[in-house]
Structure formats: C-alpha cells, structure tokens
Amino acid sequence: MKHPIYHRMFGYNLGLLPNPQLAVLEHGVTTIDQARQKSGATIGYPGWGLIYHLLLAHLDRNREEIIIETGTNWGCTTIVLAQALIDAGCRGRVLTFELDPDNASRTQANLTAANVASRVELHLGDSRQTLPKALQDISGIRLAFLDASHLYHDVKQEFETVLPKLSDDALVIFDNTYRIADEGEDQRVNGFLRDMPALYGGNLVNMEFVSWYTPGLAIWQKQGVL
Numbered sequence: 001m002k003h004p005i006y007h008r009m010f011g012y013n014l015g016l017l018p019n020p021q022l023a024v025l026e027h028g029v030t031t032i033d034q035a036r037q038k039s040g041a042t043i044g045y046p047g048w049g050l051i052y053h054l055l056l057a058h059l060d061r062n063r064e065e066i067i068i069e070t071g072t073n074w075g076c077t078t079i080v081l082a083q084a085l086i087d088a089g090c091r092g093r094v095l096t097f098e099l100d101p102d103n104a105s106r107t108q109a110n111l112t113a114a115n116v117a118s119r120v121e122l123h124l125g126d127s128r129q130t131l132p133k134a135l136q137d138i139s140g141i142r143l144a145f146l147d148a149s150h151l152y153h154d155v156k157q158e159f160e161t162v163l164p165k166l167s168d169d170a171l172v173i174f175d176n177t178y179r180i181a182d183e184g185e186d187q188r189v190n191g192f193l194r195d196m197p198a199l200y201g202g203n204l205v206n207m208e209f210v211s212w213y214t215p216g217l218a219i220w221q222k223q224g225v226l
C-alpha cells in the first residue's frame with residue numbers, strides 16, 4: 001500500500017456546511033486525528049459540499065427520490081444527503097447501510113441532532129445481504145453513494161446490486177478512488193473504476209483532492225452521451 005494522503009480540509013468557513021450539526025462536529029478541529037474523533041471516517045469538507053451541491057443540481061423535485069448510501073459510518077454524509085433532499089424540496093428518503101452497531105447508534109444520535117432522522121432509513125448489517133433485500137421493490141434510483149467495503153469485489157458486488165435499479169440518468173458516487181494499492185495487492189476502488197468503462201460504459205469523473213485516506217471521489221454517470 002502507498003502512504004496515506006489526506007485531503008480533508010480544515011480552517012474553512014464552517015458557514016459553508018449544509019447542516020449545523022456538521023459545523024458542531026467540525027468546530028475547533030484542525031487535524032485529521034481530531035476530525036476522526038468527532039466525525040469518524042467521513043469524507044469531510046470539501047466532499048460534503050461537493051455532494052450537497054451535486055444533489056441540489058441533480059434531484060428532480062417532481063419525483064420521490066430514493067438515495068442510497070453504503071457505509072454509513074457515523075452518519076455525517078448521510079446528513080448531507082438528507083439535507084439536500086429537504087433543501088431541494090423533494091419527497092423521498094435516504095437508505096443507508098452500516099455493518100457496525102456502534103457506528104449505527106452514533107449515526108442515530110447525529111441524525112437526530114441534525115434534524116434529518118425522519119428522512120433516513122438506516123439498515124444495520126452486511127450490505128452484501130441488506131442492500132439486495134432493501135432494493136427488492138425499489139427502482140428508478142437516481143443517486144447512489146458506495147462507501148462501505150473498498151475491496152475490489154465488494155465494490156463490484158454493491159455496484160452490480162444497484163445497477164439494475166438505476167434510472168438511465170442516474171449518478172453513482174465512489175469514495176477512496178486514489179490508486180493506493182501496489183501491484184499484487186487488491187486493487188480496491190481504483191481497480192474497479194479502471195475496469196468500469198469496458199464493463200458498463202457510461203462516463204466517469206475522478207476528483208483527487210477530496211476525502212481522506214484513501215483520498216479521491218469519483219462520479220459515474222450511467223447514460224454516457226445524452
């Protein structure tokens with residue numbers, strides 16, 4: 001594995017954050033270690049802002065929008081996703097999937113403090129099982145954020161579970177996209193992204209200076225050319 005690189009920002013204007021609970025969690029935080037203590041393994045700023053504004057520009061106010069997040073952690077990006085639904089004036093909810101019960105209970109507290117709990121459905125368990133079950137009767141998803149296990153085959157499995165449920169104009173966001181693996185190691189998210197165009201077509205945009213170890217956030221657009 002290559003050495004860690006962090007692109008979470010500190011010292012920015014907290015007024016830019018989409019929800020006051022995030023500002024509470026970021027208050028006085030100047031290092032990655034402090035950030036980990038308060039908001040966990042989240043993408044942080046500017047990733048939160050990127051996803052929030054992307055959603056404001058993508059959500060369809062005439063539809064009931066279902067947003068998927070795998071890997072809830074402490075619910076910080078879940079807050080962003082739910083706040084975007086609210087601020088866009090959209091009906092709908094966020095379905096988020098977390099393996100660890102301690103993370104899930106910390107998430108519940110954060111969602112309540114952020115005043116977005118009523119727009120979020122938290123599924124506890126391994127997303128390889130809980131995601132297909134939860135999506136059984138759902139279709140027309142326009143936004144999924146895949147951020148649970150970052151191993152190649154886990155990301156691929158999550159993506160292929162979501163794929164048949166996506167609308168043609170859907171976006172899928174991946175975190176931890178930097179090429180961190182050395183040769184002979186699991187190629188993780190970056191390896192999957194390298195294989196994506198040949199396997200599924202579409203458009204892929206990778207933003208390197210976002211998020212933390214592993215950095216990078218990518219957006220895949222299902223319908224490549226409109």
Ligand SMILES: C[S@@+](CC[C@H](N)C(=O)[O-])C[C@H]1O[C@@H](n2cnc3c(N)ncnc32)[C@H](O)[C@@H]1O
Nearest residue numbers: 042043071072073077098099126127147148149
């Ligand atoms: C990087 S964190 C997610 C950060 C979160 N999306 C955010 O931006 O705030 C990854 C999370 O995925 C969870 N996770 C890992 N494997 C999982 C699995 N198979 N099913 C569900 N959650 C999983 C971990 O427990 C951890 O909380």
